[in-house]
Amino acid sequence: MKPEGSYARIYAVVCRIPCGRVSTYGAVARVAGLPGRARQVGYALHALSEEEVPWQRVVNARGQISLGAEAGMNSLQRQMLEAEGVSFDDRGRVNLDEFGWRVNPS
DNA sequence: AGCCTGACTCGGA
């Protein structure tokens, strides 16, 4: 198993997130086969920087955008999600109970 | 080789 393989897993999971839905780093990590390595998920996405992967649909457990550090990106992400139909509150948080993506919705 | 930082999460206060 190559270390790069883990990254490909993360990208694959993110790509599986349907339009208008968001997921958390922990959830993606778990589905990608990296339980507890949520941090690495964010790290992988940061290194990603590709438009082919909807990294914008990935937020933290609070449903808030953690990009803060990357100037401009956090605002951009919010607008992109809003364009997909995702609602944000005054604090810039998403209602995971509603837009939170479930791997297998019952 | 080691040390520090980081797109995070969880449990407790």
Next chain:
DNA sequence: CTCCGAGCCAGGC
């Protein structure tokens, strides 16, 4: 509900 501390792995210097 929010805030704080500890744990986790990988990359950069």
